[in-house]
Amino acid sequence: MRKAIATIFGVFAVAFVVGVTMPSADAGPCYYKCICSVPHKCCVNNGVETCKKVTSSPIQCTQGFPC
Numbered sequence: 307m308r309k310a311i312a313t314i315f316g317v318f319a320v321a322f323v324v325g326v327t328m329p330s331a332d333a334g335p336c337y338y339k340c341i342c343s344v345p346h347k348c349c350v351n352n353g354v355e356t357c358k359k360v361t362s363s364p365i366q367c368t369q370g371f372p373c
Contacts (some may be wrong), residue, residue, distance in 0.1 A: 335349070335350060336348065336349040336350075337349075338360070338363050338364060338365045339357070339365075340365065340367035340368075341357060341373075342373035343367045343368065343369050343373075344359055344367060345359070345360055345363035345365050345366075345367050346358060346359055346360060346363075347360045347363065
C-alpha cells in the first residue's frame with residue numbers, strides 16, 4: 307500500500323514540475339497590430355487584451371505619428 311501511495315505521489319510531483327516549467331501556451335485569439343510604429347502581437351484572454359512587442363512579425367509598420 308505504501309508503494310502505491312509513494313508511486314502516486316511521485317507521478318503527481320513529476321507532473322507538477324513539468325507543468326510549472328513548461329512555457330505557457332498563447333492566449334487566444336491573437337493578432338498583430340502596430341503600436342507607435344512598432345509591431346506587437348496582441349491576444350485577448352477573458353476579455354483583456356495584452357500586447358507584446360515582437361521582433362519578427364508578418365506585418366511591417368510604417369512611421370506614423372509620434373507617440
